[in-house]
Amino acid sequence: MAVGKVTFTKAERDKLAQVLWLLNWISVVTGVILFSLGIFLKVEIQKRREVMSDQEILYVPHMLISTGLVACCINFVGGKICYDCADSSKFLRWKLMLLPYIVCTFFFTCCVLVGALMCYSIRSQLEESLFLGLRNAMRFYKDTDTPGRCFLKRTLDQLQIQFQCCGNGGFRDWFHIQWISNRYLDMTSSHVMDRLRSNVEGKYLMDGVPFSCCSTFSPRPCIQQHITNNSAHYSYDHQTEQLNLWRRGCRQALLDHYTGILQSIGLTVLLIWLFELLVLTGVRYLQTAMENVLRLGDPDSESDGWILENSLAETARSNFNIIKNLGKCYQVDNDPNINVPTAAEQEVPSRRVRIPVDS
Amino acid sequence: MAVLRVKFSKTKRDKLAQVLWILNWISVVTGVILFSLGLFLKVEINKRWELMAERDIQYVPNMLIAVGLIACGINFLGGKICYDCVDSTKFLRWKLIMLPYIICTFFFTFCVLVGALMCYGMRSELEEALTLGLTEAMRFYKDTDTPGRCFVKRTVDMLQIEFQCCGNAGFKDWFQIQWISSRYLDTSRKEVVDRLRSNVEGKYLTDGVPFSCCNVNSPRPCIQQQITNNSAHFNYEYLTEELNLWMKGCRQALLDYYTHIMQSIGLTVLITWLFELSVLTGVRYLQTSLENVLRQGDPDSESDGWLLENSFVETARTNMNIIKSLGKCNKIDTGNNGDPNINIPSTSTAHYGPDNVPPKQIPVAS
8 A cells, every 4th residue: 555656657757857857956056055044144153252151052053054065965966866767777777776865865854854943942042142141241341451351342332232232131230240440440539439348349330331332312412320310410210211221131132133043044944844855755756656667667658656665554664674683683593594403402303304505 | 541440251240240249238237237336326325315415416326327227228229230230131221320329329438438537526525515414413413302303313323333433524523512402401500501601602512422432442431521631530641542432533434435435436437438438349340341341242252341431630521511511501602602503693793703704594493
């Protein structure tokens, strides 16, 4: 009871081979697209590596890159095979390779699906990485004289300007961090000493934010210092003032940015997966149809093509048996060719039968 | 004495026609490129219309757009003509149009050259437009409650952030302008009132700049207020501090940006002009050689092609005479009338040449 049996005439087989040749070449192009999407994602993640605590999420673009390259090769071979399948004599060249090729491609399409699903699932890992990375970047904002960290101020300022965000979760994160370096604090001033002594860790904390938090939409000049002090500024209420600073946190802004990219890439990879599956199905039909033609003997006759020769359950069972036998062939057991003398009692006395052994 | 005479065999003529057909199609593509360069320049200028005063600078992109479209049309026609020129019979269709076509294209290439030169000549007008426009924009920076000007603050802030510049010529321009609106000034405080009274126009002037002037490359938090006052900030020297604010003026930054764009566009247009000129030369050779073939009668024979049939001076003289005669054919000359068909009875003594013998009466054809 074959699965998905379809009868093919000679003309239909030739047409199928031609169409599959074309589709395989289109699949090579989609493989290139997959590869370039992986490269694009890698570049985007590397661009902001300074605000990410770890780069483990790079496994997603690496997966896409390798899948893209393998897709190009597999579909290139598939294109060559389908081109030759139009001719029955050339098909004999590929006859033995075709089934392993189809099995490999089937497992490969599973990899493509896994790649697509990965794009949707790394969001939580990304959020964690951004949270820790931004917190560290803000902590090192003032260390413009420390080698290795001297560009963090610039990176963070440009990030806040470009993504229109402030701080990690919001602008108040800057109130808990000393973002003004001690080099620029007048230690002789009593006002400064009071502030430094007012908290346990001896940090100069204030209710002020860097200039990059200023919103360009504000109708009034930016208020960066004494943000929570209404009396420090004329006609100002910090509870109702919405336009003065950027309200969004940079973690949320970056997360939205990357989620948008990943969703688009994931959708594209899913579409590519469906297309690859379609091509694979066509190649399977072509393979079974060509093999049946060879079995019938007449190259111009009709033949059947199918996805599986027997039902799914039977095919699974026979495959398991094959795998079991593969495992068993190293065990010395029940092999009639081996004459094993047993010391144990024989239950059934058997006549000695001379079996001629082919040498 | 023909100018640059070249002999063409039949195969050479066919080859020339084919090559010119391809070159004409390439010229159509360059025409599209010209059109899109003009469109790009127009968009770039319109993007910053708020920062430019009213000056006539739109003529440059408009010229490029028009030239691009005409180039497409002319070269499309040229392609068709050259395609037909391979066949002598089809050439007869175009024979009469070809010379006017070549003359039109010659004048058109002048327009392309003028377009290229305009790109380089626009700079001074642009500088003037930017100076005035930026001055006005900075003056209206604080007017975020005035309709029509409420987005000037945002435009100027984004400009200063994007182009990494501050003020018109430098950050000191902000010291001479009240950029903080009176709505946000506490006029009950003494120091505010003192400042307002300290200058003739009653403006609130400070030595401070907006936040968008802050340099992201600075190692220290941005100093925007009391910039010239060294004692207001710890370890700060106003005269030597280079990294605190953007040092470049926005006029210079925008001018550099637009000059760079226009130089690239000008160069591309010059190259397009040279290409068009070479295609035109080829078409002229093709036209003259095909006409000579027709004159000789044998389509397979060799023929000459040239740029001008006689020398340059003679051609100029002939053309001037043609233009003069065109002008004369509307005048009725009473003096030495060379036209024998008009019988004018003259009252004055007629001068009949050196013998002074009156000619015989010529019967008038009716």
